[in-house]
Amino acid sequence: MGARSGKDYLDGLTDDREVWLGGERIKDVANDPRTAGAATTLARLYDLHFDHPEKLLRLDPVSGEQVPVTHLIPRSAADLATRHDALACIAERTLGLMGRSPDYVNVTLAGFAGRPDVWGRDGNEEGTANLVAYQREAMLNDWALTHAIVNPTVDRSQPETAAGGGDIVVHKVADTSRGILVRGARALATLAPFADEMFVYPGYPLAEGDEKYAVIFAIPMSTPGLRLLCRDSYSSPCPADQPLSSRFDEQDAVVIFDDVEVPRERVFLDGNVDLYNRVMQRSGWTPNIMQQTTIRAVTKLQFAWELATRMAAAVNNSSPATTEMLGEIWTYLELTRSALLAAEAGAHEWGSGTWLPAEPPFAALRPTLPRWFPRVNEIIKVLGSHSLLATPAWSELDNAELRPLIDLYYQGANGLPAKDRIALFRLAWDFVGSSFGGRAELYERFYLGSSGRFLTLAQKMAARSSTFPLLGSVLEATER
Structure with missing residues (x-):
């Protein structure tokens, strides 16, 4: 498919995602007045690729498709300079006010996929292959990704994984015929209502014995059991009176995984605490x-x-x-x-x-x-x-x-x-x-x-x- 237009992006928001705001479920993220402003801005970022293809697009030699530069795995200083120009073009369009515009997780995922030497240690060859394949899939589909890496704060006097009897932090519940079943919550997922996919990776280290919490994976936002509880909307319907909040309210959400099944090919790490603690720093x-x-x-x-x-x-x-x-x-x-x-x-x-x-x-x-x-x-x-x-x-x-x-x-x-x-x-x-x-x-x-x-x-x-x-x-x- 390659780089998407703004219309393609907005069409992709029409699915069964479960987004809750103000006590009610939002049926149409692209057109609800509380979320439409940011959705429109993000669509314009997608169109920006075609306004400045010399900065924002590159030819993927394998597929022959034009894909966003922000998915680039840098292989030289020149590649980093190319990525710099693309990132600057996007930041200028948002005035630097959208901290989680899609290029953020694009860069994160590309960096991870570029380091199989780190991810493939300790028997994680299958997870690494899944990660590399997923990064390429995200690039070719030009998905907007969010992430969820922070655990809910319950009681600072004890380890986060101990909160609620160990049930609050996202953890693996069971293996299934198709993959794994996960349960728990993460906060704070910025951009979540507007994303196509969610990438769950480490935020803070785990302790020995926390194997069930050592899971890294990605899933579509419409996955059954995935629920987004959003903060109040700060979006304004009047651009003249509130020129920033009417355009750039990227939203933040607590993400609840209510027995969510993650397909095996979307699991990048499963149960290895030591590697879970190392991938962020070592990669x-x-x-x-x-x-x-x-x-x-x-x-x-x-x-x-x-x-x-x-x-x-x-x-x-x-x-x-x-x-x-x-x-x-x-x-x-x-x-x-x-x-x-x-x-x-x-x-x-x-x-x-x-x-x-x-x-x-x-x-x-x-x-x-x-x-x-x-x-x-x-x-x-x-x-x-x-x-x-x-x-x-x-x-x-x-x-x-x-x-x-x-x-x-x-x-x-x-x-x-x-x-x-x-x-x-x-x-x-x-x-x-x-x-x-x-x-x-x-x-x-x-x-x-x-x-x-x-x-x-x-x-x-x-x-x-x-x-x-x-x-x-x-x-x-x-x-x-």
Whole structure:
């Protein structure tokens, strides 16, 4: 089949998937007003492939089909550069506001399939073959994939697998004639209502004896027994008043596996705790996926800096404090961009002929970005002040009685028309203050994992690889 159009994508959402929102089951994800905005945006991302085929498509030499570059298994630094351009094109279309656009799991799956040397250890040859075949199937069908890797939080004083008598975390219940039966829940599956398939892979390590939880697999969203319980919709039906939440509410869902049968060919790991704990780190998942997520972060930070700078100009605010805060956002942007360039410049072969960026720049960035994004939001709130709350709805501009008053009292500095100032500050409020903006900040805080945990891991990685040459030279001189 190859790359799909937006219409193909929307048609694929019409199936028996069980999506619950606000206490009712959504019958038509593509057209329900609570989900239609994001569905339309995702369809436009699919159409984007045909608008920019030179960046987003490549010819698969085996099938002869045009397929998305984001499915590419990088085999050289040039391949990583090609993927960079494709990821940047997608991120620009979403302003970096959709953290789980389909390219995210495309990149993850391609990275896994490119490392059979890791996945095929300890007798997992069949699971590895299944994984490689599935990645190719996902590429040729151009599926939108979501993932579910976080376990529900029940009682932090005990292991997650012990919660609810051991029944809450996703686990294998039995073998069947066709595959395995799984039960339990995962959270948080972003993009789940809009995906074609769900990929379940490790989020946190398991303990010895947790064999039944050591399962990695993929299934269609319409699989019987798979239930999605969505959070409140933050989508707005009015693009003029809420230009971001009307387009980019990618949704988040708790996923319940109510005795779901997974076909044997969709099972990639079954019962091997040691390998389950190793595949994420040993396969190079962090440097692989951080290329995608850092490109998105650069785009979002660029947008935030442009927005904040225009907000300050709208009221002619050039005070030293304001200029300092704008410079702070720009600094975060350039440091993120520099880490990305450094990681890509250090790209090398990781195993099985797969090339990935260097890990240290991303290991430093991973615990840092979650702290920068909330600070950026804080700066925009400070700059916007009461003006974020003092902007009329667009419908009021259409009122003949109110319009002259609005044009007078809502104008900006240097002749900025009221309608332009209103558009700017409504955009800013949607970015940092609306339900959509609040969810986005929470997402940025936690989607890369715990900052504290990854600062600890960064130090351990650095200490393992360092011979302490500078310190050693001083100590040797002192001993003499």
